[in-house]
Amino acid sequence: MAMRYAISLLAILFASPLAAQGGTTPSAGGVASPAAPAAPGQDPIAAWLDSLASDAHGLTISRSAVHEGDLQVGAGDTVAGSIAAFHGTLDVYGHVRGNAVAAGGDVVLHPGSEVGGDVLSVGGEVRNEGGSVGGETRSVSALTVGAPTPAAPVTTEQTARRAVSLSVGWYLVLAFIGLAVVLFARSNLEIIAERIRTDFTKSFLYGLAGHILFVPALVVGVAASAITVVGIVLIPFIIVGFFLAAAGALALGFIAMSFVIGDAAMRWRGAAGGGGRAQLLQFLIVGLSIFLVLWVIAGALTSFGAVGGLVRFICMVVTWVAVTAGFGATLASRGGTRALHPPLLEEIEPIDDLSWQTPTPVSGVAAARRPPSSGRER
Numbered sequence: 001m002a003m004r005y006a007i008s009l010l011a012i013l014f015a016s017p018l019a020a021q022g023g024t025t026p027s028a029g030g031v032a033s034p035a036a037p038a039a040p041g042q043d044p045i046a047a048w049l050d051s052l053a054s055d056a057h058g059l060t061i062s063r064s065a066v067h068e069g070d071l072q073v074g075a076g077d078t079v080a081g082s083i084a085a086f087h088g089t090l091d092v093y094g095h096v097r098g099n100a101v102a103a104g105g106d107v108v109l110h111p112g113s114e115v116g117g118d119v120l121s122v123g124g125e126v127r128n129e130g131g132s133v134g135g136e137t138r139s140v141s142a143l144t145v146g147a148p149t150p151a152a153p154v155t156t157e158q159t160a161r162r163a164v165s166l167s168v169g170w171y172l173v174l175a176f177i178g179l180a181v182v183l184f185a186r187s188n189l190e191i192i193a194e195r196i197r198t199d200f201t202k203s204f205l206y207g208l209a210g211h212i213l214f215v216p217a218l219v220v221g222v223a224a225s226a227i228t229v230v231g232i233v234l235i236p237f238i239i240v241g242f243f244l245a246a247a248g249a250l251a252l253g254f255i256a257m258s259f260v261i262g263d264a265a266m267r268w269r270g271a272a273g274g275g276g277r278a279q280l281l282q283f284l285i286v287g288l289s290i291f292l293v294l295w296v297i298a299g300a301l302t303s304f305g306a307v308g309g310l311v312r313f314i315c316m317v318v319t320w321v322a323v324t325a326g327f328g329a330t331l332a333s334r335g336g337t338r339a340l341h342p343p344l345l346e347e348i349e350p351i352d353d354l355s356w357q358t359p360t361p362v363s364g365v366a367a368a369r370r371p372p373s374s375g376r377e378r
Contacts, residue, residue, distance in 0.1 A: 043063075069085070070090075072091045072093070074093050089107075096113075101121070110130065119138070177251055178284045210327055217242075252336070256329060258322075291319060294319075
């Protein structure tokens with residue numbers, strides 16, 4: 001949309017932990033499964049407990065509360081703290097006042113069982129067949145070891161390079177569109193440019209009104225289409241067409257504005273106007289290059305704090321005014337089909353000295369002599 005109204009800093013990076021299935025080794029993303037082998041000389045249960053405590057939704061369980069293999073809390077039994085089964089299924093028939101956890105297995109809550117804390121299954125599932133849980137019930141495929149690694153911050157040099165690259169990209173796109181306009185819609189371009197030259201203020205006000213009334217006009221158009229069944233079916237096409245027409249008017253108006261600026265710059269340097277398509281394209285490229293230079297300077301000054309911000313603000317205002325004025329001239333001229341000054345009627349050819357006489361012979365009517373002009377010498 002005409003170099004955009006402002007060059008966005010596209011530098012948002014996200015880092016997310018990778019999920020791993022049970023029975024796999026830790027990955028570079030910081031995910032460990034319950035079956036991950038411990039480092040040489042390290043207790044696998046202790047390593048798993050560290051992972052469990054480091055997880056964002058993990059729990060803290062003592063080493064003495066973990067049992068390898070299947071584990072069962074019988075009916076009528078009460079566990080004062082937490083309990084965990086490592087590589088096994090935990091069946092709870094009685095009461096667990098703390099947390100109930102299974103690593104690489106399921107947690108089954110049988111009828112009448114009670115868990116005062118959380119119930120967690122890592123690499124399995126929690127099956128509640130009639131028990132009560134005082135905390136949360138969760139089933140996860142793996143644990144995230146540690147906090148996710150934050151993305152590297154974007155430097156000012158990277159931001160400046162991206163801003164400059166974006167400016168050059170929009171310049172090439174608009175130059176290509178301008179070439180197509182010069183080749184296939186030259187008269188429309190010249191009419192819109194003439195509107196801008198003749199009455200810039202009026203064109204700007206037209207464009208400002210177009211910005212303000214864009215959404216209301218779209219709503220009115222959709223509401224009018226919804227009156228009939230056929231119109232309801234066509235509403236998506238009407239919306240798409242409305243946006244395409246607005247984008248085309250903005251692009252055509254900005255190209256015409258760039259042509260006017262390039263024409264003025266070349267005339268200031270003494271270049272003669274009135275050329276063909278080649279000269280029109282030259283003026284257009286000069287105008288677009290002026291905007292390109294402005295935005296390249298603004299992008300290069302990104303790291304200069306308030307100065308860079310001020311330059312970007314000035315470029316934004318200048319570009320917005322140019323886009324608005326060109327958009328208004330496009331609307332006022334109906335896309336360059338309505339000239340500001342319609343061509344006059346064909347001029348009457350000058351009458352020569354003998355054309356006033358009555359043609360002869362005409363039924364005996366003699367030709368009269370031309371009376372002498374008051375300004376003719378006698």
